[in-house]
Amino acid sequence: MTNTYKNKYCYWCGKSCIDNGIDIKQCLKSSIINETRWMRSDTHTINGLSAYKLGTEASNSLVEITIGNSNSTPTCYYMTKVYKRDMSGNETLIAEGAVVSYNYGANSTTTLSNTLNIPETNLEDTDCIVVKIYANLNINPPTTLRATFVSEVLNTNKLPVSTVTIYYRVRRTKAYIGGEYLYGFYYRFGTSTDNSRIENFNYQQEISVSLCSFCIKFPTVGVMYDWMGIVANYALSNKSVILNKIVYNEETGKYDVYFTYYDNDMAREGWVA
Numbered sequence: 201m202t203n204t205y206k207n208k209y210c211y212w213c214g215k216s217c218i219d220n221g222i223d224i225k226q227c228l229k230s231s232i233i234n235e236t237r238w239m240r241s242d243t244h245t246i247n248g249l250s251a252y253k254l255g256t257e258a259s260n261s262l263v264e265i266t267i268g269n270s271n272s273t274p275t276c277y278y279m280t281k282v283y284k285r286d287m288s289g290n291e292t293l294i295a296e297g298a299v300v301s302y303n304y305g306a307n308s309t310t311t312l313s314n315t316l317n318i319p320e321t322n323l324e325d326t327d328c329i330v331v332k333i334y335a336n337l338n339i340n341p342p343t344t345l346r347a348t349f350v351s352e353v354l355n356t357n358k359l360p361v362s363t364v365t366i367y368y369r370v371r372r373t374k375a376y377i378g379g380e381y382l383y384g385f386y387y388r389f390g391t392s393t394d395n396s397r398i399e400n401f402n403y404q405q406e407i408s409v410s411l412c413s414f415c416i417k418f419p420t421v422g423v424m425y426d427w428m429g430i431v432a433n434y435a436l437s438n439k440s441v442i443l444n445k446i447v448y449n450e451e452t453g454k455y456d457v458y459f460t461y462y463d464n465d466m467a468r469e470g471w472v473a
Contacts, residue, residue, distance in 0.1 A: 232360060233405050237398040239331070239349050241390030246328045246350045248289040254331055254349040258392045264371065265346050267385040268337040276302045276335060276385040277342045280316060280366045283330040284323055284359075285350070291330060294321050294359070299341050302370055304383045309371040309394075316366055318402075321359040328353050331398065333368075335387055346387055358404040369394040 240259040243252055253259070267276055281296040297316035329351040336342035373384040389396035 231405055233356075233403050235401050237331075237351065237401045239333075239347070239389040239396040239398075244350070244352075246352060247285050247287050247326070249285060249328075249330065249348070249350050251330070251348040251350040252389075254329065254351045254398075258395055258397075259390050260392070261390050262388060262394055263347075263390045264394075265387045267335045267346065267387060269382055269384045270304075270337055271380050271382050272338075273304050274337045274383055274385070275304065275340075276337055276370070276372075277340045278302070278312060278368050278370070278387070279334045279342050280314075281332045281334070282316065282318070283332070284321060284327050285330050286324060287326040294318060294329075297366055300368065301340070302372060302385065305372060305374065307373050309369070309388070311395075312368040312370055314366055316364050318359055318362045318364060320361050323354065323357055323359065323403075325355050325357065326353055329359075333387065333396075335385075337385060347389070354403055354405075356403045356405050360402050360404055362400060362402040364401055365399045367395065367397050367399070369396045 235256055237254045237256065238258045240253040240255045240257075241261040241263045242259055243250060245251075252263075268274070277299050278301075279297060279299045282294045283291040284294055285291045295316050295318050298314045300312045300314045302310075302312060331349040332345055333347045333349075334342040334344060335346045336344050369388040371386040371388055373386075375382050375384075387396070388394040
């Protein structure tokens with residue numbers, strides 16, 4: 201691992217890499233970030249895709265997209281698909297939600313919702329998340345793409361298993377024209393009131409701390425550390441140990457240590473829980 205980090209002070213002993221002439225190495229803490237992602241009215245271009253922002257805050261300008269008008273007795277169907285997109289512009293479908301519907305009736309603006317199951321998904325650091333909204337009158341499931349939203353590059357390597365909730369802000373109109381009723385359907389987003397959004401959006405993020413070579417290399421007693429409030433220890437008698445990184449294990453709820461140790465001058469590597 202490289203030893204060029206912004207933080208040149210050891211997390212444990214506080215010594216300066218420059219002042220003490222010692223190497224600084226990096227340990228990683230993996231944590232789950234939970235957010236609400238808002239379907240915003242402003243746009244940006246990420247990994248070659250120009251689309252509305254899928255942001256962490258609501259915007260303040262309304263966008264209303266017309267789904268269609270009908271003089272029959274229509275039902276409007278909505279559905280969401282979620283993709284990952286790499287820096288070359290390739291998209292891979294991650295999940296699609298159940299269809300939600302809105303029947304004909306009096307003038308009304310309301311919020312519809314459904315859930316979408318995200319499987320564990322590996323990502324590259326340069327990937328972003330793309331959300332596509334489909335809607336049609338009297339077509340179930342809907343097939344017409346109405347709006348596309350894209351996140352920033354998440355700089356993460358995984359989406360954990362989760363269930364997100366999709367909220368659709370929708371409007372319905374009813375007008376008597378030419379001796380019959382005409383019904384209109386619309387999809388709305390972009391403000392704190394017309395707040396189409398995704399809740400419980402999770403991704404895994406690694407947070408780095410710096411450690412000096414003295415603190416991560418112990419010639420005989422193995423590894424003993426207290427890191428981010430998690431106490432763990434591992435002893436290897438008469439062996440030299442170099443701690444490489446620490447990663448949170450979601451299955452066990454503990455932090456795992458990846459280390460290199462030397463046994464009779466032979467380098468060996470492995471994980472210790």
